[in-house]
Amino acid sequence: MYKILKAELLADKIYLMDVEAPRVAKSCQPGQFVIVKIDDAGERIPLTICDYDAEAGTVTIVFQCVGESTYRMADLKAGDAFEDFTGPLGCPSEWINEDIEELKKKKMLFVAGGVGTAPVYPQVKWLHDHGIDADVIIGAKTKDLIILEKEMEAVAGNLYVTTDDGSYKHKGMVTSVVEELVEAGKQYDQCIAIGPVIMMKFTCLLTKKLGIPTIVSMNPIMVDGTGMCGACRLTVGGEVKFACVDGPEFDGHLVDFDQAMKRQQMYKTEEGRALLRYQEGKTHHGGCGMCGGDE
Template structure:
C-alpha cells in the first residue's frame, strides 16, 4: 500500500496526489511514468510522474478524473492509500544521458497541454537545476484550468501561457503560440518537446516540422502491465511496431503514426463509457 501524504485540487477535476513510494522516488528520472491501481478491483492505470523527492521518499502524481479508474484515484485523500504504485517505468528522457556541455548549448522549448503540463515539470526542473535554459509553453482551455503555473515559472527561463478562450496569456492554441514565438518574436529554439493530449502532440509535431525543429513527444498509450508483457501499448514508429512502455514513452515525433495511436487509444471507449454510466448510477461519486 502506498500512503497519500498530500492531496490538492489544482483545477476543476485535476488533482495532485503525493504518495509515499521511496523506491520509486529514489529511482525516478525525467520522462518516466508509474502504473497505479487504486484498490483491489481497480485497473492498472499509467500515470505520468509530476515530481519526485528522494529525501522525502515521495512521488507526485497529477490525475484528471475522467473515467472510473481516475475517479477512484482522485477520490482518495490524505491518509488513504493507493493499492499499488509501480515504477518508474519507461525509458528516461534522452537528454538525461547527454553531456551537460552539449545540453547547455541547446535551447529547448517544452509544450505542455492540459494535464500533460505536469510531466513537463520534472523535465524542465532537471534541466534548470543543471543550468540548462528552457522555455515552456503551457496551454489550457481557460485560466481556471491552468496547472503548474507557479512551479513552472520557477524553473523555466521563459514561461508562456496560451488559453483557448484568451482568459490568460496568448489567446489561442499552443501551436499558434509556438509559431508566433519563432516567426514573430524571433525566438531561436533547437528543439521542441510536447506532452499533452494525442491530438495536441500531433499538431505540435506538424508545427515543429513547419518550423524545421526536431520534436519529441511522450505517448500516453493504453497499457495493462507496463513492463513489456502485454503489447497493448504498441505504436507504429517509423513504420515499425514499438511498445510505448519499454521502448518509450518518448519518441521522435516525426516518426509517430498519430492517427493510429489515437484510434488505438479508443479501443475500450465503449466499455469505459458503459462503466462510467454504471458508476454514476450507483452514486459512487
C-alpha cells in the same frame, strides 16, 4: 501500501497527490511513469511522474478524472493509501544522458497541453537544477484548466501561457505561440511536446515544417503499462513500438498519430460503461443489455 500524504484539487477534475514511495523516489528520472492501483478490484493506471523527492521518499502524480478508476482515485484523501505503486517504469528522457556542457548549448522548447503540464514539469526542473533554462509553453482550453503555473514559472527560463478561449493571457492554441516565438526570431534545437495526442500531432506538423526536432510522450495511449496487453502499440518510423516499454517518449516526426488516435478510441465505450456503473452505484440496473448491469 503506499500512503497518500497530500491530495489536492488543481483544477476541474484534475488532482495532485504526493505519495510515500521511497524505493520509487530514489530511482526516478524525468520522462518515466508509475502504475498505480487502488485495491484488488482496481484498474492498473499508468501515470507519468510529475515530481519526486529522493530524500523525502515521495513521488507526485497528477491525473484527470476520465473513467471509473480515476474517479475512485479522486475520492481518496491524505491518509488513505494505494495498494500498488509500481515504478519507475519506461525509459528516461534521452537528453538527461547527454554531456551537461553540450546540453547547455542547446535551445530547448517545451510545449505542454492540459494535464501534459505535469510530466513536462520534472523535465524542466531537472534542466533548471543543472543550470539550463528552457522556454516553456503551457496551454489549456480555459483559465480554470491551467495547472502548475507558479511551479513552472520558478524553473522555466521563459514561460508562455495560452488558453484556447482567451480567458487568460495569450489567446490561441499552443501551436500559435510556437509560431509567434519563431517569427520573433527565437531559434530552437529541440522541442518536447506533451499533452493530448491531437495536440502533439499538430505541434509536430508545425515543428517539422519549422525544422525543429521534436520529442513526444505517448503516455496517453497506455493501458496496462507493461507491454503485455498490446494496447499502446504504435508505429514509429515504420516500426512497431510499445509506448510503455519502448517509450513513452519518441521522435514525434516519426509517430503515426492517426493510428494512435484510432487505437485510443477503442476503449472509450468500455470506459464509459464502467464509469456509468460507478456513478449510479446500487441504482444502476443495466437495461441496455450491454454494460453488464443486468448480470
